[in-house]
Amino acid sequence: MPDRDLQPLQAGGAVTSPREAATVELTLANVGDYLRERNLVDGTQDVKLELLAGGISNTVVMVVLATDCFVVKQSLPKLRVDQDWFFDRRRIFVETDCMATLGHLLPPGCVPKVRFSDRDNFVLGMSCAPDGGKTWKQSLLAGTVDLEAADRAGRLLGLLHCKSYQRPDLRDRFGDQNLLIQGRVDPYHRVIASLYPDLASTINAEIERMLGTQIVLVHGDYSPKNIVVYPNYVLVLDFEVAHYGDPAFDVAFCLTHLVLKAAHFARRHVEYLASARRFWGAYKDAVKDTIQTPLEASVVGELGCLLLARIDGKSRAEYINDDPTRDFVRNMAREILLTASKDPDSVIDWLGNEMRQRLS
Ligand SMILES: Nc1ncnc2c1ncn2[C@@H]1O[C@H](COP(=O)(O)OP(=O)(O)O)[C@@H](O)[C@H]1O
Numbered sequence: 001m002p003d004r005d006l007q008p009l010q011a012g013g014a015v016t017s018p019r020e021a022a023t024v025e026l027t028l029a030n031v032g033d034y035l036r037e038r039n040l041v042d043g044t045q046d047v048k049l050e051l052l053a054g055g056i057s058n059t060v061v062m063v064v065l066a067t068d069c070f071v072v073k074q075s076l077p078k079l080r081v082d083q084d085w086f087f088d089r090r091r092i093f094v095e096t097d098c099m100a101t102l103g104h105l106l107p108p109g110c111v112p113k114v115r116f117s118d119r120d121n122f123v124l125g126m127s128c129a130p131d132g133g134k135t136w137k138q139s140l141l142a143g144t145v146d147l148e149a150a151d152r153a154g155r156l157l158g159l160l161h162c163k164s165y166q167r168p169d170l171r172d173r174f175g176d177q178n179l180l181i182q183g184r185v186d187p188y189h190r191v192i193a194s195l196y197p198d199l200a201s202t203i204n205a206e207i208e209r210m211l212g213t214q215i216v217l218v219h220g221d222y223s224p225k226n227i228v229v230y231p232n233y234v235l236v237l238d239f240e241v242a243h244y245g246d247p248a249f250d251v252a253f254c255l256t257h258l259v260l261k262a263a264h265f266a267r268r269h270v271e272y273l274a275s276a277r278r279f280w281g282a283y284k285d286a287v288k289d290t291i292q293t294p295l296e297a298s299v300v301g302e303l304g305c306l307l308l309a310r311i312d313g314k315s316r317a318e319y320i321n322d323d324p325t326r327d328f329v330r331n332m333a334r335e336i337l338l339t340a341s342k343d344p345d346s347v348i349d350w351l352g353n354e355m356r357q358r359l360s
C-alpha cells in the first residue's frame, strides 16, 4: 500500500473544524469494509484484523496482510473511564502531524510512519511497530526491570526535546494548549486541586508554570505503555496530547509511572526506583548542553501533581488497587508538593527510604 494522505494535513495543526461526528465509527466488524471501500487494501487480499487493547481513548486495530502490516487508529469523542471525560476528537490530527514531524526530527525507527490520514473520520493509518518488541509497561508489570530500556527511554525523550528546543515553527504548529487542558490539566491537575483544597494553591501554581513554559515539543503521554522496547532501541507511540510546552511535564509523567511501580512492587522498590534514577540521569545527560532552563524543581513539582492524579484523578493507575498503597502514594505526593527537596535524585532517594520503612 502506498503512503498517502486521503486528505492532506493542514499546516498549523489541529483544531480547525467543530464537527465531532465521524461517518464511520470503526469496529472490528466494519474496519475491513472501511479499508476496502477506500482502496486502502485490495479486495482480493486476505486481511487479518486484531483489536489492540490498552487504550482508553481510541479504537486501535492492527491490519495484517500477506506482505504488509499497518495500524488504524480512530479517536473516540468520550473516553472509556468511569467518570465523564470528553476529549476533542481532532486530537488525532495533532497525533498525525506530530508523528510525521518526529519522523523527520528523530533517527529512523523511533516512531511509526504515517501511512494515511482520513480527517472526516478522525482516522490515522500508521506503520506497525516491528515484531520482537514489548511495551515497557508489559515488562515492568511482569516484573522485569530493564535499566537499559530506562536509559534509552530517557535519551530518546532528551533527543526529542533538544531537537525541538526553541523552534518557533514548531511552536506555531503545536502551540495550541486546548488538548493539553482537556487531556491533562482538567482531568489530572484540576480534579486533585478540587479534592484537596489545602494543596490547591500549590497545584494551581504548578499549572500556571507548566502552561507558561513553551520551549520544546512535548510528547504529552510519555508513559511506559507507549514505549515499545527492543533489544537495542525503543520506539515511541501515541502522540495525541503532543504540544509545544514544558519539558518537565514529559519527564515527570514517565517518572510517575516508574515511582508507582516501585510502590506497587514494594519488595522490589529498589530496582524500580533504580529505573527511575536511570531514566532521569539519561535524560539529564541528553539535554544538558542544549536546554538551558533549570528543570529539577519543575520536574519535582509536576511529579507531585501527577502521582496524586494517578490515584485520585480521572486516569488512575489500575494496578494500584489496595487502599494502603493508595494512601502511601497520596502521602508521598503531598510531601513532594509541600516540603520535598526540589531535586529529582534526592526525591528518588527519599522515596526509597520511605518505601523501605513501609516494609519494616
Ligand atoms: N503502530 C503500532 N504498532 C504496533 N502496536 C501499536 C501501534 N500503535 C498502537 N499499538 C498498540 O496499541 C496500543 C494502543 O495504541 P495507542 O496509540 O497508544 O492508543 P491510546 O491512545 O488509545 O493509548 C499501544 O499501547 C500499543 O500496544
Ligand SMILES: [Mg+2]
Binding pocket: 054, 055, 225, 226, 238
Ligand atoms: Mg497509548
